[in-house]
Amino acid sequence: MSRADQPLHGDQPVTNRRERARLRREEIILIASELFAERGYRGTALADVAARAGITEPGLLHHFGNKAGLLLAVIERRDLDSEAFAMELLGMEPADRLRALPEFARRNRERAGLAKLFTVLVAESLEPDAPGHDHFVARYRALRAIVADTIRSAQEEGLTRAGLDPETKAAEIIATLDGLQTQWLLDPEAVDIVAAVESYARTLERDLTGT
């Protein structure tokens, strides 16, 4: 009834059919993300994803070609979310970025699935010929570069002591956050991820400023 249901007259190619297919793919990717996080890529059968999505297995493969294609689609989609966060961080003053870390942890805690997805997939991608390997290698290199650049510019502004190597410190920061997340995912009752990250942010501030 409403205009939104119908394609507009003709000023834009509102391809209703393609749009519906795109939404369907998005839905499938979301479902696959959850399952991959819970059982890993190898532990998840296409049939599991298909059943939850209310589609047949060949229907699934029609959209993604094969199982690895589905994995790559999942990774790509989830990277968009992370990229959005990275952009958010880069938009801040360097001094404020540290303070954003606990907020990041808080957000991750509410969506444990996403965190689990990456932890599981990275571990399954350690071998060079794993389907997601190259992607995660590139991802970590980019992440380290972003953090290292942040440190470098903070050094130039005199906010951070000059004695440390930005690349090494970047790897260390990412490692700590990843590692805390893993411990929390394994044993949420024993590890308070938000408190741990808050504490680490303070440690890091002392470390970076040299006070």
Add this chain to the structure above:
Amino acid sequence: MSRADQPLHGDQPVTNRRERARLRREEIILIASELFAERGYRGTALADVAARAGITEPGLLHHFGNKAGLLLAVIERRDLDSEAFAMELLGMEPADRLRALPEFARRNRERAGLAKLFTVLVAESLEPDAPGHDHFVARYRALRAIVADTIRSAQEEGLTRAGLDPETKAAEIIATLDGLQTQWLLDPEAVDIVAAVESYARTLERDLTGT
């Protein structure tokens, strides 16, 4: 020909048959460790392990009951190695323990398989009903307790500043080492694990002493 080939007279029950079986199990565990590290628990078929060990699949199951039994045997065996290292650390003066970290990293670098095994298995054990879950939960709790105790006693001796919470700091230290290891396993060319751990040990010393 030599006496060693024959059972001794009778003062000890030198059960030749049992001993050979034990050695066989050890050999299988070693092979399974390698495969689990490379392809994960789920990604490894019993047939793969059996083939490399020169035994049939049912022969394998005769020793370990089922696949999960093999996994637990692998974890248990590898924990003995880690425990040996923990004991070594605990035998040192608290002040020397920090200096042992790079040596630990150096050792792990030479045997990347062991490191990879744990990274992969922990990720596969995040879900509470995974076969290794309880084991890794207990392992991390024990590890955190050991490190926290070390910090606590260093505080009592005045070697470490009083203002930090030992439990939280323990989780942070373990997280950093784990996270660095993961980055290195994923991309050995981009991450120098020994240099990174050396740098972190210095960071940590400043952090703990408050200088």
Add this chain to the structure above:
DNA sequence: CCTAACTTACTTAGTGCTCGGTAAGTGAGT
């Protein structure tokens, strides 16, 4: 000391199930 009974470390053969993937349509949009 010899041998019969038992235990143990396997093997061969096979089972039922699940897996990712394909071939060949169908029917509704465009």
Add this chain to the structure above:
DNA sequence: ACTCACTTACCGAGCACTAAGTAAGTTAGG
């Protein structure tokens, strides 16, 4: 007329695991 998002039907391979036997080593009894 054509495309495209599917479905039904199917496939061969691989999976963990079992049943049943075998041969060698170990132990107990006479």
